[in-house]
Amino acid sequence: MPTNLSLLNNSQIKECLKSKSLKIGVIGIGRIGLPTALCIANSGLETIGIDINEKLVNMVNSKDYPLKDEPEFDKIFENVISQKKLSATTDITEAIPKCDVVILSLPTPMNNQNVPDYTALLTVGKSLNELLSDGQIVIVESTVEPGFVENELLELIEGPQKSLKSGVDFHLAVCPETANPGEIMKDFQKLPRLVGSIEERISPIVSELYTYVFGVELIQMPNCKTANAVKLTTNVFRDINIAFVNELALLFEKLGIDTHTVIDAAKRKYNFQPHFPGPGVGGPCLPVNSYQYLNSAKKIDDNFLQIVQAARKINETMPHHVINLLISAFEQSEKNLDNSTVAILGVSYKPNVHDIQIAPSEQIIKLLNQKNVKLKIFDPYFISETVFEEKLKNSIDDAINASDAIVIVTGHKEFDNLDLEKISKSMNKPILIDCTGKINPLQAKSKGIIFRGIGRGN
Ligand SMILES: NC(=O)c1ccc[n+]([C@@H]2O[C@H](COP(=O)([O-])OP(=O)(O)OC[C@H]3O[C@@H](n4cnc5c(N)ncnc54)[C@H](O)[C@@H]3O)[C@@H](O)[C@H]2O)c1
Numbered sequence: 001m002p003t004n005l006s007l008l009n010n011s012q013i014k015e016c017l018k019s020k021s022l023k024i025g026v027i028g029i030g031r032i033g034l035p036t037a038l039c040i041a042n043s044g045l046e047t048i049g050i051d052i053n054e055k056l057v058n059m060v061n062s063k064d065y066p067l068k069d070e071p072e073f074d075k076i077f078e079n080v081i082s083q084k085k086l087s088a089t090t091d092i093t094e095a096i097p098k099c100d101v102v103i104l105s106l107p108t109p110m111n112n113q114n115v116p117d118y119t120a121l122l123t124v125g126k127s128l129n130e131l132l133s134d135g136q137i138v139i140v141e142s143t144v145e146p147g148f149v150e151n152e153l154l155e156l157i158e159g160p161q162k163s164l165k166s167g168v169d170f171h172l173a174v175c176p177e178t179a180n181p182g183e184i185m186k187d188f189q190k191l192p193r194l195v196g197s198i199e200e201r202i203s204p205i206v207s208e209l210y211t212y213v214f215g216v217e218l219i220q221m222p223n224c225k226t227a228n229a230v231k232l233t234t235n236v237f238r239d240i241n242i243a244f245v246n247e248l249a250l251l252f253e254k255l256g257i258d259t260h261t262v263i264d265a266a267k268r269k270y271n272f273q274p275h276f277p278g279p280g281v282g283g284p285c286l287p288v289n290s291y292q293y294l295n296s297a298k299k300i301d302d303n304f305l306q307i308v309q310a311a312r313k314i315n316e317t318m319p320h321h322v323i324n325l326l327i328s329a330f331e332q333s334e335k336n337l338d339n340s341t342v343a344i345l346g347v348s349y350k351p352n353v354h355d356i357q358i359a360p361s362e363q364i365i366k367l368l369n370q371k372n373v374k375l376k377i378f379d380p381y382f383i384s385e386t387v388f389e390e391k392l393k394n395s396i397d398d399a400i401n402a403s404d405a406i407v408i409v410t411g412h413k414e415f416d417n418l419d420l421e422k423i424s425k426s427m428n429k430p431i432l433i434d435c436t437g438k439i440n441p442l443q444a445k446s447k448g449i450i451f452r453g454i455g456r457g458n
Contacts, residue, residue, distance in 0.1 A: 002100045004135030017212045020044040025099035033105030041086035043213045049088040060088035069354040072185040096131040125156035132170040141177040146225035173197035174224040176231035192217040196227035235289040241275040243311035249277035249455025259455030277455040279435040280318040280360030282349030319363035325452035333429040341374040343403040346410025354381040380414040411436035
């Protein structure tokens with residue numbers, strides 16, 4: 001029978017952790033949930049990862065670490081699997097009743113109308129109604145709108161007949177995850193975590209667990225919705241600021257000003273936070289989080305959060321701007337964009353990760369397909385894979401050779417020192433479009449390349 005941590009005093013909780021007698025379930029072992037489960041298991045607590053993805057569960061159980069682009073976890077993974085501290089299952093019914101604490105790291109995407117989709121949390125919430133009863137603590141790490149946990153989710157776990165009583169049969173808390181893909185281990189070890197709960201007395205228990213596992217500061221929030229609002233605010237702040245520099249970039253291109261030079265100098269001022277222009281804002285977090293806030297705001301008034309609406313609109317038009325830069329470069333070269341061959345470098349939504357969720361590259365590829373452009377795409381994180389219905393190349397040379405133009409979409413480290421001389425020689429009237437700020441415009445032009453870069457007014 002699970003330990004009801006809410007009935008224990010602080011030193012008893014510490015003792016449970018020290019003696020490693022707790023069992024933790026992590027539902028959803030994807031990009032965030034698996035590293036979380038790994039860290040918990042690595043702290044010595046028995047951990048069960050629960051996921052509907054059978055292939056993923058089998059990979060974990062057969063010691064095949066899925067997040068190959070995530071540094072540092074592979075060694076921990078080997079360690080915890082061989083010590084049998086972590087196991088994975090698709091069977092939520094069997095796993096949950098054994099757990100003292102249940103962490104939800106379920107996806108919270110949006111649908112194609114940009115409406116947040118909480119299906120995974122709602123489905124699991126419903127199941128938990130039948131699986132909890134012993135005062136287990138449920139911690140929601142997923143990113144949700146303020147109010148979702150204390151309203152929709154709580155109601156589902158309690159059940160339509162209120163068969164479970166919150167605060168007695170289970171306890172609900174949030175600890176929103178703020179780690180950055182590609183740096184998750186580093187972030188786990190250094191970023192303070194937010195904690196909020198339905199009953200005030202649960203937050204300190206959650207804090208005890210997270211301090212034990214991650215050794216980071218826990219910021220106590222007055223309730224779940226405030227903790228969730230903090231998480232959304234940090235990401236939406238970035239979405240808005242990137243939109244600001246994207247719009248400046250469009251202006252500076254016309255004014256002959258270099259956006260990167262402006263940002264480099266502006267950041268010397270202590271209260272300026274640099275953000276950089278690019279082909280759009282993707283990933284599972286920033287765009288979704290803006291729409292989560294807009295969804296909350298809309299329920300009150302359509303005119304709320306106009307700045308977020310504007311930011312989304314600007315960031316979503318950036319792929320069109322990339323095409324405009326390409327058109328202008330083709331005009332200068334007197335070549336035809338229609339039916340030409342264009343090399344795309346990078347499809348990931350951000351540098352150095354194997355992740356294409358809401359990636360701006362998808363829209364760029366779609367727009368080029370509409371112009372009957374032949375695409376040769378290379379991404380070092382997706383070698384020879386099929387992405388957005390395109391079979392990717394297995395080397396950068398394969399993509400570049402005999403192309404009419406190159407578009408660097410994602411700033412992967414592998415594109416840091418592109419050989420401009422070689423590019424220039426391998427193409428007829430070479431065209432290079434840089435969405436990343438990696439290429440020095442003057443250097444490119446000195447090699448005879450027709451260059452355009454987002455926000456590059458020179
Ligand atoms: N990836 C990030 O950058 C990041 C960063 C911070 C917070 N978050 C938030 O963390 C949460 C999880 O995100 P993620 O990136 O790890 O998602 P993910 O898609 O990588 O992983 C989610 C996992 O949940 C599983 N799943 C889906 N429905 C399920 C169900 N009904 N029962 C059991 N398992 C189910 C999926 O199979 C998948 O393995 C989201 O709310 C996200 O917004 C993500």
